[in-house]
Amino acid sequence: MDSPTVLRRRLGSELRRLRERTGLQAKSAADTLRFSATKISRIESGQTTLKESDVRALLELYGVTDEAELRQFISLTRRSTQRGWWHDYGDALPDWFQTYVGMESDASRVRAYEIELIPGLFQTADYARAIFRTSPSGQSQDEIERRVKLRIQRQEIFRRPDPPAVWAILNEAVLRRPVGGPEVMSGQILHLIDLAQKYDVTIQVLPLSIGTHASMSCAFHILSFADVPGEVVYVEALTSSLYLERESDIAHHELAFTRLSESAMSPKDSLSWMQEIATERHGRDN
Incomplete structure (x- = not known):
């Protein structure tokens, strides 16, 4: 539905x-x-x-x-006008983000470029918890756990009858930053590898060594839908977000995504690189 x-x-x-x-x-x-x-x-x-x-x-x-x-x-x-499942988390979900969660839940394809964070659809509970603990809004532990539960609930789309194709390009810094410490980060990277092996998930790593690239200033998501014409570009700030639907905006972000993909490691090489990083972090933690 x-x-x-x-x-x-x-x-x-x-x-x-x-x-x-x-x-x-x-x-x-x-x-x-x-x-x-x-x-x-x-x-x-x-x-x-x-x-x-x-x-x-x-x-x-x-x-x-x-x-x-x-x-x-x-x-x-x-x-x-009916309520979506995410409305049960209204206390943990900003109004400006509810639209995105609704779109994501029915998207047929999600393309994401991230500069600093693992995309929410890929985050482990421990990684998400570490992110929320540093929020400047000063949340209680109960509020943090509600947000973690919501983030994990979003990932149920991988288990729906027609799961979306998700293609993420991650800046190398996303995987180098030790969010939650080496053990949490190692578990998160292994989770990325598992998702790529189980579902229609493509992950590419954009090496720091390439220098300048097609989207230095911002992360963005491009969402496509099977039964609704047009696509949506989602750009998030700290307390608000933009939903871009003009053809020129879509074309600009699709071109940027294509160029980022061409600059990134191949999906196969990206998984091998992530495996090395996870092993390296695990060994360092021990």
Whole structure:
């Protein structure tokens, strides 16, 4: 079953298609309905929960009168307002990150480039715990454990009937940094190797020795979906995030990802290198 987040994106995509079919600009639609331009943008990108009254007003503006089509849109609207499993972790999940978790849960492909961290989908509980303990927000131990549980729950997507293909390019510094100490880091690296051997997971290491590269300034994720047109680029900051959907933005990040992949070790060499690093850390710990 599709998540509410993906259903909102599907609904938003259909509403955008209808608006463009009528020849209306987003600002004109917003002005006619006394919406803000931002509201139309968030509706069409699936970043907000839709009210039935808003959907009905948009459909009327776009000239949708067929009863069957109207019922289909209203049904999709109602399904998109249902709670996803991650809402049970609302106390441990920032509002700005909920959209990402919803998208991730239904993505058919995730491509990630990380500069400092192991991607959340790959983190062990001990690694995640060590990260959360250094959070500047000063969380209690119970809050930390809730966030760890959420992070591990996200990884259930690997065991769904149609798991996503996940391709991660990791800066070498991600694997060199001893998060939680040598033992925790060794276990984390071995976990990466296990994921790559069990699931449709590709991992490449970007060596520090290559010098400058295609994305020096930021990490990013590119999410693709089987039943929803278009892709989404996710860029995260400390207290907020960006969801980029313009074709030019997508193309820019896809080109950067391609060039990063060309500069990185091959997947086979990356796994061999990680095995050496894990063995080295384990020996050092003993």
